[in-house]
Amino acid sequence: MFNKKFIDKLQANLAEWDKTAAKTRGKRSMPRFFTISGADIDELYTPASIEGADNEDYYYKSIGLPGEYPYTRGVHHTLYRTKLWTMRQFAGMGTPKQTHDRFKYILQQGGTGLSTAFDLPTLMGFDSDHPRSLGEVGKCGVAVDTLADMEIIFGGIDLARVSTSMTINSPASMLLAMYLVVAEKQGVPFDKVRGTLQNDILKEYIAQKEFIFPPRPSLRLITDMMRYCTKHVPQWNSISISGYHIREAGATAVQELAFTLADGFCYVEAAIEAGMNVDDFAPRLSHFFNAHSDFFEEIAKYRAARRIWARHMREKYKAKDPRSWLLRFHTQTAGCSLTAQQPENNIVRVALQALSGVLGGTQSLHTNSMDETLALPSEKAALIALRTQQIIAYESGVANTIDPLAGSYFVEALTDRMEAEAEEYFAEIERRGGVLACIEEGFFQKEIAQSAYRFQREIENDERKIVGVNDFVLEDEEIEIPVLKIDRQVEQAQVAFVKKIKAERDNEAVKASLGRLRQVAQGDGNTFEAILDCARAYASVGEMCDVLREVWGEYVENQAALQAS
């Protein structure tokens, strides 16, 4: 991009420049110049900061054109000029009816995709009437026990026209099965159904911790579901390989990048091992990243992610179809960056984070609501969050051109550095025996916990300022924004409803379908087909999971391994 002679001359100039700059480098405005991940940042970036920039093929090898390998500049040729990102607001609370109403509201307000949050009992495979669900029903999302609940949530919403994302992992196959049966009953053929299942169990062991079964049978559930969808639900994104939760648990940007992509490669290897052809399933893998507060670090992270994925998929896994090389991703702004203090300030944080996601070329975006450190979002807070995206899309002008920060010496240097650091982690993970071995020995978990603690120390040592928390504090602050409360009656109503469904359904058919699921799980048939039949019979999420718990056992985190350092 730059010839060697120019770089040499620049370096000589920089040495001179530095002498003059040194005279003005008196007191520092901040104790340290570093990213939110703790990475030190130079005072100035120039073409000399970019390694290899004096090579003739640097531009095409490292940056290239949008829609072309290595996709640093984006996965589409025209990006937002053809199609803006999907404004996909995550929602779900209380009863299926309440969630249905929120979905209708989001669609009326111009939201273009749905994203379902489930409550903890659903995520953990317990029915609402299970003793362990007490107090948790409908709290963090919507409760789904049987097909009857899915029928209420998506009632009157044409599943051929909307794309739906479901944040569910251990029981992902069960919830997808119920969704497909709702489509079936609407008369929508499976090949018209569009959406994304999170279905990323590896990051559950690493960060989010909503696991039920041990890793190996969990991987089988996923590959069975991928095999089914590849054939019958071709527009469905089978896994959303997620860094979001890894970041929320305290990881740095590089850890988020490296651990997420390592998980992704692990799924690719599992599916190849299960006999699938890489180009049959890889185009339906998608990713999900966090948008934290360090603006440029996040943009560099997304750009590096696309390049790493493309390189590994093409070179290591020998994918031939260019669609297999594309890293398409959803972004959510960082919940962990929001403050309970002066919560209105969170609107500003979210706007900056969302902007980094857009400048990083995201395919879809969820903006958090200002009140999420207090409770689930109120309607007003959720609306402001959506409006934030619309302002970025229609007023800021950033969607006019593709990858506008390409060629920034800083952004390119940071992109290269993050890719190199991620590669170091991949090598380390391989040395330790791969992703599953690293999970079992607690490698990821310890790395993340250390980063989380380091970050907290930086705040408490005043190395890092968080507005409203350790500086610019309002004394005796009263929170003035409305806080959503989930009524206790939600739980009672849901428990009564699942009991009613269980009493009224054809229990012989349920028993038979669960029996088949057990048989298939014990053997090596496709579990997804059996789960689909269970869903049709109104078997509950808890009942299906119980069958698999009995066959496969439950995963318990090894605390001793996690604590040994």
Next chain:
Amino acid sequence: MNQKIRVLLAKPGLDGHDRGVKVIAAAFRDAGMEVIYTGLRQTPAMIVDAAIQEDVDAIGVSILSGAHMTLFPAVLEEMKARGAEDIILFGGGIIPEDDRKQLEKMGIARIFTPGAPTEEAIDFLRKAVAEKKSDEKMM
């Protein structure tokens, strides 16, 4: 006399958000305390069992799922049922102000919410344990 403070950190309920509890565990350890962390998804009975068995001065409960108004009282009841009310019960999580006040009224010694420095929790625990020990001596 200068015995180390022993504290059990626990996560009841179904949520798996353990960033906070792990940061607190590291901070308490750095402050010279003995920390026992139960791991995820403990029932109130399991938590109180562990606290009695480990002979701790305090139990710290972390809840980010919204089930705090069910789970804190359940731990408290379990403590009463086993005569373990001398153990200090405190906690933290995503807990709205009104709920926090109500829980503190019920007998949870202190609830920490997002943004609270670890130092505040350390100070709180040192004072609460010192008070408890001086009360015990007087009896």
